[in-house]
Amino acid sequence: MASLLFKKAELYYHVLCADRRKARLGITMDAEIGIIGGSGFYSLLDGSENVTVETDFGKPSDSLAVGMIGGRRVAFLPRHGRGHNIPPQKVPYRANIAALAGLGAKRIIATAAVGSLKEEYKPGEFVLFDQFVNMTYGRQDTYFDKNLVAHVGMAEPYCESMRKSASRIMDEMDIAYHGNGTALVINGPRFSSKAESRFFSSQGFETINMTQYPEVALAREKALCYLGIGIITDYDAGLEGRKEVKPVTVGEINRVFGQSIEKAKELITKLAKEVSVQRSDCRCAESLDGAVITH
Numbered sequence: 001m002a003s004l005l006f007k008k009a010e011l012y013y014h015v016l017c018a019d020r021r022k023a024r025l026g027i028t029m030d031a032e033i034g035i036i037g038g039s040g041f042y043s044l045l046d047g048s049e050n051v052t053v054e055t056d057f058g059k060p061s062d063s064l065a066v067g068m069i070g071g072r073r074v075a076f077l078p079r080h081g082r083g084h085n086i087p088p089q090k091v092p093y094r095a096n097i098a099a100l101a102g103l104g105a106k107r108i109i110a111t112a113a114v115g116s117l118k119e120e121y122k123p124g125e126f127v128l129f130d131q132f133v134n135m136t137y138g139r140q141d142t143y144f145d146k147n148l149v150a151h152v153g154m155a156e157p158y159c160e161s162m163r164k165s166a167s168r169i170m171d172e173m174d175i176a177y178h179g180n181g182t183a184l185v186i187n188g189p190r191f192s193s194k195a196e197s198r199f200f201s202s203q204g205f206e207t208i209n210m211t212q213y214p215e216v217a218l219a220r221e222k223a224l225c226y227l228g229i230g231i232i233t234d235y236d237a238g239l240e241g242r243k244e245v246k247p248v249t250v251g252e253i254n255r256v257f258g259q260s261i262e263k264a265k266e267l268i269t270k271l272a273k274e275v276s277v278q279r280s281d282c283r284c285a286e287s288l289d290g291a292v293i294t295h
């Protein structure tokens, strides 16, 4: 019993004692909100400073830019590094989430380019993920892999409260979006074959990408709120019966993503202003309650 209490205390130390962890990591800056996305989002931050962090799980993708967005202190992390040099299967997901949590961020807003697996999810539209299906392999996808057994609930991996806020803001901005959708996550870096894409569509999944897993799952293991905003750029390997819809290319992803980035920036700025610090409107902070079974 004493051992279980110790393990639980240790767990809460990791999750809740941000100040002591920051001191240990040599971090002197705070952030309320973490933002993960492409390097196009650097321009969001007013007066940012770069913070280099080393976590218990190694170095994150790059230094973090800490500054203000919408009057809130925010830390931005480019998922693939500043020069987009880290492929999706090699992104240091554990270090990235640990670094943002270590700065004190309780909420994460993450953007990702995604392919559509359903005709009605059209390129140029946004999607707020509510579920994921993991088909990646070989990625380090948990913080609980030594001396402490914990089974963290993953039934609702995305913060519902942040999804509601994002929906309301996108309604006001008149952005075309889908309020929910499953993110099927493949390992990459290659795109799908037509047969794979047909199979994924037949399962009812709405979108496909390479980075939502384990990012969202690790955020849940840290009891953070995580909002995943997908920017639909293509129809993956094409659409059944629609020969004019060509398979995805990097050029097409960049073109459509580029057209959507200003809307995404405005959305993130409004969200940063709006989300509360207290998190009384969701249960993400309780994600680890009852999860530890080591005794």
Ligand SMILES: [Zn+2]
Pocket (backbone or CB within 6 Å): 159, 160, 161, 162, 224, 225, 226, 279, 282, 283, 284, 285
């Ligand atoms: Zn939440």
